[in-house]
Amino acid sequence: MKTSNLADLLPIYGAWTGTTEPSVLLRSGSGALLKFDPFDSEFTNSNMLISGGSGSGKSFLTNIILMQMLKENPKIFFVDIGGSYKKLCENLEGQYLPLGVSEGIAINPFDLAPGEEAVSNQKIKFLVGLIELMAKEEDVSRLPKLERAEVEEAIREVYATSKAPRLSDLQRIFLNHKDPSINRFGKILAPWCGDSLFGKFLDQQTNISLDKQVVAFDLKGMETYPELQAVCLFLITDLVWREVQKDRLTKNSYALTNAGSSSRTNRGSCLSRRFSEPSASTRRRPLRFRRTSTTSPSRGLQGRCCQTAQSSGFCFSNRWMANGSRRF
Structure with missing residues (x-):
């Protein structure tokens, strides 16, 4: 038999044999044990x-x-x-x-990671995204760049002026802002602050630990x-x-x-x-x-x-x- 013909009989692919470490043992389609490590x-x-x-x-x-x-x-x-x-x-x-809303669980989004003394840029970006999620209209994908910059500046001010910042602290900064277009963020956050239905979940000190x-x-x-x-x-x-x-x-x-x-x-x-x-x-x-x-x-x-x-x-x-x- 010629080599060119013999090549047609050789398999061009085979079953996956798994990973090196067997963190998880599964069974392959052929019934063999398969090692898997995510x-x-x-x-x-x-x-x-x-x-x-x-x-x-x-x-x-x-x-x-x-x-x-x-x-x-x-x-x-x-x-x-x-x-x-x-x-x-x-x-x-x-x-x-x-x-x-009736479970009595509260999560303060302004909490920092254990051992973190100063707020990180990554945390700031997260909070900007959170406020954007609360404030933007349903048919708008993102807030304008100028408003995002103003929100970021306000969040940094919250951390600079409060030892235990909460959402109501940010709302207060928005309401006292000289720009009326930024004041509206304070009004939008009203249902999320204080003793409101959503405020009991978001505007309190975190009371759970994982x-x-x-x-x-x-x-x-x-x-x-x-x-x-x-x-x-x-x-x-x-x-x-x-x-x-x-x-x-x-x-x-x-x-x-x-x-x-x-x-x-x-x-x-x-x-x-x-x-x-x-x-x-x-x-x-x-x-x-x-x-x-x-x-x-x-x-x-x-x-x-x-x-x-x-x-x-x-x-x-x-x-x-x-x-x-x-x-x-």
């Missing part, structure tokens, strides 16, 4: 999108991966709508946080307040980021599941900036999961599902494509 240097980042139809096993796969990673003592954070991970959280003696290995946030209680739910989802990224910075060498996992209703909007495009932008002070970024459903499982990550992932800034690894030779 933090392996082979990957350009540690982000994944798990996609599939209803009942196809997205939650099960997420649980399998995270449960096996527990042996490495990571910090695991879930963001969910509906309490899907409440039982898992209880079984692992974790921390389940139902967020809502001291458990497994933490689950449930946004079900905010479904009737979509504007607050979007802001809360934005705040959680900062809260988790501050927790991640406590130990820069610990592996961390951040799972966003069934929260797509908030992240599909322009507001949601800011959610991943906290974890996707490089930071000189952070050596390890958290592993981020995005679990979402598709109307047609056979189409894999095509169509609206893929567009949602891209528009919200969440990356995914081709190891998780529903169709392809590297499927588990």
Whole structure:
């Protein structure tokens, strides 16, 4: 047999053999054990999108991966709508946080990371994005550059004049500003300050601490307040980021599941900036999961599902494509 003909009989590709370290053991399509480490240097980042139809096993796969990673003592954070991970959280003696206007939980967005004495530029940008989220109109993607600059200047003034800044301190600066166009920000923030419905959640000192290995946030209680739910989802990224910075060498996992209703909007495009932008002070970024459903499982990550992932800034690894030779 000629060499040219023999080449036609040789396989041009084979099944993926897995990563070097067996942080997670899975079963390949051929039934063989597959080693998988989400933090392996082979990957350009540690982000994944798990996609599939209803009942196809997205939650099960997420649980399998995270449960096996527990042996490495990571910090695991879930963001969910509906309490899907409440039982898992209880079984692992974790921390389940139902967020809502009547739950008595408060998160102060002006809190700094542990050991941080001066506010960082990254924190300032986060707060500018938060105020933009609260103040801009629905049909506007971003505030004008001049207004963003004024908001940033006001936030820096808050930190310069207050030892324990809160949102109402920023509102007061806006109301006292000599420019009427900036005064309006103070009026817009009124429903978010003081003892108002939203102010009880945002304009108070933070009364929760993420001291458990497994933490689950449930946004079900905010479904009737979509504007607050979007802001809360934005705040959680900062809260988790501050927790991640406590130990820069610990592996961390951040799972966003069934929260797509908030992240599909322009507001949601800011959610991943906290974890996707490089930071000189952070050596390890958290592993981020995005679990979402598709109307047609056979189409894999095509169509609206893929567009949602891209528009919200969440990356995914081709190891998780529903169709392809590297499927588990």
